[in-house]
Amino acid sequence: MRSVKITNSKHNADSAIILFISGSITLCLLPFCVIRIMQGDWPVAALNVSITTLAFALFCYVYFTYRTLIARWGLSLLSMSAMLITIHLKGAEQILWLYPALTTVFYMLSAHFAAVVGMICLVAAFIIIYPDVNSLYLLTIAATAAITFVFSYAFSLKMHKKAYFFRNESETDPLTGLGNRRALDSKLAEITKKIKTKSLTSCSLLLLDIDNFKNINDTFGHKCGDQVLEAFANVLLKGIRGKDSAYRFGGEEFVIILTDTPLEGALTLAKNLLKDIETTQWDMLENKVLTSSGGVAELDGTEASYEWISRADRALYEAKNAGRNRIVADSSNLDDCAVA
Numbered sequence: 042m043r044s045v046k047i048t049n050s051k052h053n054a055d056s057a058i059i060l061f062i063s064g065s066i067t068l069c070l071l072p073f074c075v076i077r078i079m080q081g082d083w084p085v086a087a088l089n090v091s092i093t094t095l096a097f098a099l100f101c102y103v104y105f106t107y108r109t110l111i112a113r114w115g116l117s118l119l120s121m122s123a124m125l126i127t128i129h130l131k132g133a134e135q136i137l138w139l140y141p142a143l144t145t146v147f148y149m150l151s152a153h154f155a156a157v158v159g160m161i162c163l164v165a166a167f168i169i170i171y172p173d174v175n176s177l178y179l180l181t182i183a184a185t186a187a188i189t190f191v192f193s194y195a196f197s198l199k200m201h202k203k204a205y206f207f208r209n210e211s212e213t214d215p216l217t218g219l220g221n222r223r224a225l226d227s228k229l230a231e232i233t234k235k236i237k238t239k240s241l242t243s244c245s246l247l248l249l250d251i252d253n254f255k256n257i258n259d260t261f262g263h264k265c266g267d268q269v270l271e272a273f274a275n276v277l278l279k280g281i282r283g284k285d286s287a288y289r290f291g292g293e294e295f296v297i298i299l300t301d302t303p304l305e306g307a308l309t310l311a312k313n314l315l316k317d318i319e320t321t322q323w324d325m326l327e328n329k330v331l332t333s334s335g336g337v338a339e340l341d342g343t344e345a346s347y348e349w350i351s352r353a354d355r356a357l358y359e360a361k362n363a364g365r366n367r368i369v370a371d372s373s374n375l376d377d378c379a380v381a
């Protein structure tokens with residue numbers, strides 16, 4: 042039997058960058074906290090200590106939870122408020138902090154959110170410095186801030202669109218348009234986490250394999266085999282519910298994640314899918330009947346995702362050995378659930 046290995050990712054490039062930024066802020070500001078306290082410059086000392094503490098808290102949050110969304114917002118609001126308080130405390134010449142703060146926000150947030158946050162802070166900064174600077178200086182700051190804002194916005198928009206495109210491409214199987222192994226890995230990690238935290242009560246997995254697919258390639262050619270895989274994926278998509286998701290696991294094997302579905306429900310759905318497949322008219326196969334076999338397993342809440350998929354794989358193996366064109370439920374969840 043094939044060995045099935047699913048990897049669970051920990052820190053990715055995204056969280057590593059947030060850790061680096063929040064860690065750097067903490068380390069860089071720590072000496073200034075000490076210096077300002079020793080100088081008795083209490084307002085600035087309080088500001089430095091607050092920023093250092095918040096940056097360290099965000100570092101710990103990302104380090105232990107691997108989550109970056111709150112940290113992105115935290116670092117954005119931190120940089121903007123630190124910039125505004127610094128200008129307020131130390132005078133209008135500190136407006137130069139506006140530029141790094143603005144680019145930080147456009148790096149951390151999506152372009153539209155960053156534009157809103159950035160605009161509010163720009164207006165606030167101008168209100169603070171307005172009484173202390175002449176009109177020419179104010180105009181210079183306004184022009185340079187506007188250029189930085191527009192370029193940061195355009196760059197951020199382009200970057201996020203590209204990131205979305207590449208994420209989509211990297212998680213899609215090019216032949217069938219279904220999610221690929223990478224997308225499945227993410228989904229399995231998400232589901233196992235939800236089950237462990239009890240935000241999802243049940244979830245089943247169906248591993249489906251086309252029967253005697255090698256014969257199709259040998260008889261009708263590889264191109265026809267590809268057409269069958271494409272059409273097979275469409276039958277699956279039509280047969281599953283909106284909350285379910287389908288993936289190409291590899292070759293002629295497919296995985297369907299049935300959210301909020303205990304084993305009995307998954308068996309019924311899998312049985313219906315098998316009927317759909319059997320009754321579909323396969324023009325490219327000169328209307329010969331196509332069958333498939335499947336293994337179903339319900340996630341038990343304590344196991345890792347690779348154990349869950351391995352149980353479905355063992356059930357699929359049993360279905361193949363029992364003569365194909367059938368669904369077998371993993372016996373550790375339910376006994377004698379073979380359905381023809």
Ligand SMILES: Nc1nc2c(ncn2[C@@H]2O[C@H](COP(=O)(O)OP(=O)(O)OP(=O)(O)O)[C@@H](O)[C@H]2O)c(=O)[nH]1
Pocket residue numbers: 216250251252253254255256258262263264265266267270291292293361365
């Ligand atoms: N056309 C096509 N064939 C593929 C693709 N990926 C894998 N295959 C073929 O799928 C076939 C799978 O064969 P087997 O693993 O022997 O399985 P099977 O013939 O379906 O037999 P059972 O699973 O035991 O019913 C192999 O011949 C692979 O070359 C693909 O993307 N396109």
